[in-house]
Amino acid sequence: xxxxxxRAVRGGYGDADILHGVSITVGEREIVVIVxxxxxxxxxxxxxxxxxxxxxxxxxxxxxxDITAWAPDRIVQRGICYVPQVDNVFREMTxxxxxxxxxxxxxxxxxxxxxxVYGLFPDLKAKRKxxxxxxxxxxxxxxxxxxALMLDPKLLLLDEPTAGLSPKYMEQIxxxxxxxxxAGVSILLVExxxxxxxxxxxxxxVLATGANRHEGTGxxxxxxxxxxxxxxxx
Amino acid sequence: xSFMDFLNFHLVPGIVxxxxxxxxAIGITLVFGILRFAHFAHGDMATLGAFIALALVxxxxxxxxxxxxxxxxxAVVAIGVDKLFYDYLKVRPKIMTVMASLxxxxxxxxxxxxxxxxxxxxxxxxxxxxxxxxxxxxxxxxLYTLAAVVLIVVGLTLFLRHSRWGKAMRAMSDNPDLARxxxxxxxxxxxxxxxxxxxxCAASGFMLGINNELHxxxxxxxxxxxxxxxxxxxxxxxxGAVLGGLIVGIAEELSIxxxxxxxxxxxxxxxxxxxxxxxxxxxxxxxxx
Numbered sequence: 175x176x177x178x179x180x181r182a183v184r185g186g187y188g189d190a191d192i193l194h195g196v197s198i199t200v201g202e203r204e205i206v207v208i209v210x211x212x213x214x215x216x217x218x219x220x221x222x223x224x225x226x227x228x229x230x231x232x233x234x235x236x237x238x239x240d241i242t243a244w245a246p247d248r249i250v251q252r253g254i255c256y257v258p259q260v261d262n263v264f265r266e267m268t269x270x271x272x273x274x275x276x277x278x279x280x281x282x283x284x285x286x287x288x289x290x291v292y293g294l295f296p297d298l299k300a301k302r303k304x305x306x307x308x309x310x311x312x313x314x315x316x317x318x319x320x321x322a323l324m325l326d327p328k329l330l331l332l333d334e335p336t337a338g339l340s341p342k343y344m345e346q347i348x349x350x351x352x353x354x355x356x357a358g359v360s361i362l363l364v365e366x367x368x369x370x371x372x373x374x375x376x377x378x379x380v381l382a383t384g385a386n387r388h389e390g391t392g393x394x395x396x397x398x399x400x401x402x403x404x405x406x407x408x
Numbered sequence: 409x410s411f412m413d414f415l416n417f418h419l420v421p422g423i424v425x426x427x428x429x430x431x432x433a434i435g436i437t438l439v440f441g442i443l444r445f446a447h448f449a450h451g452d453m454a455t456l457g458a459f460i461a462l463a464l465v466x467x468x469x470x471x472x473x474x475x476x477x478x479x480x481x482x483a484v485v486a487i488g489v490d491k492l493f494y495d496y497l498k499v500r501p502k503i504m505t506v507m508a509s510l511x512x513x514x515x516x517x518x519x520x521x522x523x524x525x526x527x528x529x530x531x532x533x534x535x536x537x538x539x540x541x542x543x544x545x546x547x548x549x550x551l552y553t554l555a556a557v558v559l560i561v562v563g564l565t566l567f568l569r570h571s572r573w574g575k576a577m578r579a580m581s582d583n584p585d586l587a588r589x590x591x592x593x594x595x596x597x598x599x600x601x602x603x604x605x606x607x608x609c610a611a612s613g614f615m616l617g618i619n620n621e622l623h624x625x626x627x628x629x630x631x632x633x634x635x636x637x638x639x640x641x642x643x644x645x646x647x648g649a650v651l652g653g654l655i656v657g658i659a660e661e662l663s664i665x666x667x668x669x670x671x672x673x674x675x676x677x678x679x680x681x682x683x684x685x686x687x688x689x690x691x692x693x694x695x696x697x
Contacts, residue, residue, distance in 0.1 A: 247588075247591050250591055258589070264578075266582045278592055
């Protein structure tokens with residue numbers, strides 16, 4: 175059974191629906207990417223999982239439990255962490271304090287969690303006392319992911335983690351995403367860079383106007399002529 | 409005028425006044441940073457604290473033992489005011505809370521005037537002669553004031569830097585959405601902030617009273633210099649509020665060299681205008697409001 179099973183979800187932020195029936199599944203240790211044109215509802219679909227949306231139809235089942243109408247703090251405790259696209263670090267706090275805030279809900283010894291995060295992001299170990307706001311864009315993104323990983327989630331939601339980053343950092347973030355997956359965390363991410371993202375993910379979904387359009391393995395979607403014409407610029 | 413005279417009659421009073429402003433400005437900057445509005449009842453909360461301490465002194469306590477009790481009392485009042493008024497307006501535009509705080513200021517002042525009257529009062533009567541420390545003239549109350557301010561600033565800084573809830577307060581000030589995503593309970597942080605702010609109000613009011621006299625308008629009159637100090641240092645920055653407080657206090661005492669003494673109170677206003685023109689984020693790069 176899939177770790178996350180989102181079925182025919184409808185909903186929006188206000189009264190109008192943005193999602194008109196989106197279905198996405200994420201398996202254990204799987205990287206799943208959502209791509210699609212602007213306004214397709216990619217980020218919205220992800221926010222629906224995290225309880226940031228009014229869901230008016232369909233269901234979201236995580237790890238065998240229906241979490242459809244849950245509040246974000248309860249979802250966090252259940253094992254899903256979310257990294258927003260912008261403003262995703264505490265700029266005036268140090269790297270280490272950012273990680274501590276990520277583990278705010280967790281009591282007791284955090285040294286294992288710190289070891290894991292610094293193991294994934296060795297570059298940040300030397301910068302642990304730097305303010306997150308002073309880091310480069312790529313490193314800030316690592317801090318944001320590290321903060322979310324401190325609670326040891328089963329599923330990590332990444333909203334456009336490579337937005338505004340140089341190709342070099344984009345490659346690095348993808349590599350880290352793989353490392354995180356190899357550490358046992360499933361990942362659902364939204365990507366603007368469709369080609370690169372489909373090339374590196376396990377499976378992908380193409381959304382358009384708030385509904386599923388295509389799905390399949392990354393390679394299959396890349397090879398699909400219609401997908402290529404619609405979203406990948408030929 | 410000799411250097412020692414300058415020190416004793418201008419700089420030391422400036423530093424004492426500045427430290428009192430600093431304690432008030434820290435509270436203002438915390439409310440600004442974490443709850444994101446200008447709290448106009450700050451001065452009158454200080455007045456209330458000063459008079460609660462007076463009631464305790466009248467009942468037989470010494471002023472410096474009355475201080476912590478007054479701080480705790482005003483902390484409770486501040487939490488109550490938040491629950492009764494500001495919390496209710498939380499979903500409205502912030503300007504409504506700002507205006508409500510003006511109303512709270514008037515209410516608190518009216519309570520003080522009804523209970524304690526409108527005449528000036530003092531904690532202790534009689535003239536205290538200053539002690540001579542190698543030519544530096546200091547009164548005990550001035551020494552205690554400075555020591556108390558250092559204690560408060562160091563304690564608060566340690567709390568914000570190292571404790572779990574201190575970090576939660578900073579996180580809430582830094583990025584409220586992300587703080588909530590991390591599981592920080594907004595209501596608890598708000599309550600904690602008001603407890604600290606109320607205690608700081610009482611401390612500043614008490615120190616103002618012990619170095620001068622108490623009257624029902626005392627807090628309102630220091631509201632402008634305290635806001636000037638908070639903005640001068642950089643909104644949301646505790647160390648900035650301390651720096652700003654000292655600068656405003658010293659500037660007020662030194663202003664008599666270039667301005668008639670009646671214009672002392674205008675100094676803070678001039679400093680506020682200057683910093684907003686030249687460096688609106690304040691000396692230590694605070695938030696833009």
